[in-house]
Amino acid sequence: MVLPGSPETPALxxxxxxxDLRQLAEHDATPRTLPGxxxxxAALDTGGDGPRGTVLMVAGYTGSKEDFAPxxxxxxxxxxxxxxxxxxxxxxxxxxxxxxAYTVAELAADVVAVAQLLRAGTxxxxxxxHSFGGLVARAAVLTDPGTFRSLTLLGSGPARLVGPRVELLxxxxxxxxxxxxxxxxxxxxQLAMTDPRARAAPEPTRAFYARRFLANSAAGxxxxxxAMTTEPDxVAELAAxxxxxxVAHGEADDAWTPAAQADMAARLGxxxxxxxxxxxxxxIENPRxxxxxxxxxxxxxxxxxx
Numbered sequence: 001m002v003l004p005g006s007p008e009t010p011a012l013x014x015x016x017x018x019x020d021l022r023q024l025a026e027h028d029a030t031p032r033t034l035p036g037x038x039x040x041x042a043a044l045d046t047g048g049d050g051p052r053g054t055v056l057m058v059a060g061y062t063g064s065k066e067d068f069a070p071x072x073x074x075x076x077x078x079x080x081x082x083x084x085x086x087x088x089x090x091x092x093x094x095x096x097x098x099x100x101a102y103t104v105a106e107l108a109a110d111v112v113a114v115a116q117l118l119r120a121g122t123x124x125x126x127x128x129x130h131s132f133g134g135l136v137a138r139a140a141v142l143t144d145p146g147t148f149r150s151l152t153l154l155g156s157g158p159a160r161l162v163g164p165r166v167e168l169l170x171x172x173x174x175x176x177x178x179x180x181x182x183x184x185x186x187x188x189x190q191l192a193m194t195d196p197r198a199r200a201a202p203e204p205t206r207a208f209y210a211r212r213f214l215a216n217s218a219a220g221x222x223x224x225x226x227a228m229t230t231e232p233d234x235v236a237e238l239a240a241x242x243x244x245x246x247v248a249h250g251e252a253d254d255a256w257t258p259a260a261q262a263d264m265a266a267r268l269g270x271x272x273x274x275x276x277x278x279x280x281x282x283x284i285e286n287p288r289x290x291x292x293x294x295x296x297x298x299x300x301x302x303x304x305x306x
Contacts, residue, residue: 014197015277015286022205022284023066027073034085034117036110038101042092043085043114046072050081053149053302054122056115057084060131060155061224064091064212067130070287071294078295080126083118085111087136089220091212102223104231108139115140115147124149126298131155131255131280132228138238145241150301152246152294155280157256158264159233165255169225176218184221185213197279235267245270246297250278250285271297 029044044065055075057068065084075082087107089095095102115125127148129137134156141151161169168188175184189210192198201209238245247265249258251274258274265272273293275282282290 014279015288020070021202023064023069023208024205025069025072025287027069028076029072029082029084034083034114036088036093037106037113038088038096038110039094041085041088041110041114043083044069044072046076046080046082048076048081050079050122052079053126053298054081054118055083055126055128055298056111056118057082058111058127058129058133058137059085059087059090060129060133061228062090062213062216062221063130063133066091066208066212067281068128068283071283071291074287074291075294080298081118081122083114085114087133087220087224089217089224091215095217095220097217097219099219099223099226102220102227104135104139104227107136107224107227108143111136111140112144112147116144119147126150126152126301128152128154128294129156130283132161132224135228135231138234141241141243142234142237145243148243150244150246150298151238152248152297153261153264154282154290155249155253155255155261157260158235158267160231161228161255163255163257166229169229172221172225176222181214181216181218181221185210188213235264239268244297244301246273246293247271248273248275248282248290248293250275250280250282252279255280271300273297 029046032043032045033040034043059065059067064086068084072082086093088110118125125148127137134153141148175187245268247261247270249261275286275289278285
């Protein structure tokens with residue numbers, strides 16, 4: 001989920017450099033499209049044989065494949081094939097005009113379809129879901145656990161989103177009714193500019209944020225918001241699959257709280273990692289430590305040296 005933080009979020013000095021382009025970080029991944037259940041899905045694919053495994057990354061609400069950009073080149077260099085996707089209705093992936101097409105189950109079916117395609121060449125896939133993408137990734141694992149070597153829940157939670165961010169989502173429908181996606185974007189932009197962290201983003205990155213948000217499907221914004229705020233707790237179901245899980249989050253996560261994510265990890269018997277100098281998007285805010293955590297987890301699951 002990529003929305004402005006609550007004004008109540010404590011100040012935090014992020015590891016990302018002021019001139020870092022974040023989602024525009026350089027990488028050699030190739031843009032491609034992959035078949036989803038409702039149409040093509042835009043992806044970035046590092047390619048290669050992936051001797052250390054294939055990784056599928058799923059973006060959060062209003063996010064995109066570029067939210068993993070700083071991780072792509074280092075992971076490819078270490079021997080992973082990485083595929084990051086826009087979910088249906090996000091940024092460069094078209095989506096249906098019906099909000100009912102954006103349930104967690106529908107979105108998870110897309111992830112399973114892509115993972116099965118990737119698995120055909122390399123075996124079970126390491127799956128990573130960020131924020132709302134974590135709820136979708138969890139549902140994908142529950143649908144077809146044998147397709148996945150592991151699951152990483154990055155800044156995601158055990159059930160529906162609660163707290164200040166839900167208050168923002170409550171205004172989504174009326175704003176869409178009044179002025180569509182452009183009005184939602186203008187409203188969120190005004191709110192974001194009250195946050196010094198948002199104002200510190202480089203201008204090219206802010207321009208990318210605007211272009212990405214305006215490309216979102218209105219139906220997708222409605223449907224995903226409804227899905228994210230009604231998802232039940234499925235932690236026990238996930239634990240029963242036996243798929244190894246990593247729960248990782250920023251030390252000051254302002255979506256699902258660090259305490260809620262720590263409790264989820266304990267209930268799963270999962271590895272739990274707190275990313276310092278990060279809030280809700282560790283892959284952007286502290287990519288160096290996020291890479292270390294991911295590489296270590298995947299090596300432990302695969303039985304290879306980190």
